[in-house]
Amino acid sequence: MPTGLQCWDEYGDISVDLTSRMTRLLGGVNQSGGGSLQEPALSQGVPFVLPILDQNGLMYPADITVPTISGTTVSWTTPANFYFGTY
Template identity: 35%
Template sequence: MATGMRVWNPDGSIKFEVTTRLTRLLGQVQTGNQDGYLDVPNQGNQVFFFIISNNPAQPTRGIPVIGVSGNRLSWTFMENVRTPCTLYYGLW
């Protein structure tokens, strides 16, 4: 019999098992209202994720476009309205 951990949803479908990928939050950065980038230390062949969050009182227009290239997480504003955001980043 196999051993490990499994968690089921109320409907009987598997919600989590030992092969499910979990995330690890590495940090956060404030974009301000200028284009920029952050070099994340090499973590092997893992996949980056990011979440962008802005103040609800700020307009949602003008948030930056986010890019990932190698170990670099970059942001570029494409509009004249530039809404400062917080980028949370990590590994998946």
């Protein structure tokens, strides 16, 4: 069985076991309106966004912003709070 990255702690137990990919967090956005940004490092892997929900008691609000990624541009149209990166 092929093995990717494996890391052990001081007791000999595996603490990280990856077989193919590791995520790389490139940045975060917390804006009161729409916008966009350029991040050249988005071309170095498969991009992802992670929306951050507020803590107002709603589990999944209907109006959560889900940004879009096109090439090396991240765009959003409403107030947004999210992280982005590649894996």
